[in-house]
Amino acid sequence: MQYVICLALQLYFFVLIARIILSYITHLPEPVLPLARGVRAITDPLLVPLRGLIPPVRIGPGALDLSPLVLFFGISILRSLLCR
Secondary structure, eight states, X not given: OHHHHHHHHHHHHHHHHHHXXXXXXXXXXXXXXXXXXXXXXXXXXXXXXXXXXXXXXXXXXXXXXOHHHHXXXXXXXXXXXXXX
């Protein structure tokens, strides 16, 4: 059971990386849109509440969303505690 949890945490880590990469692409090609929607559907349940707690950092005219970084730390902490 512990192996399954560790594997799920590792996969979620990679899906979160995909979410960050896809967020930088403004116009996704049509074949990639279903993948992007799936990645958002998987990551939004954890990122949206974190965004409510952690305001974006203003950098000039834009803002930096720190919620993925906090989620990366959370996953890393869980993996260090559970996956030895």
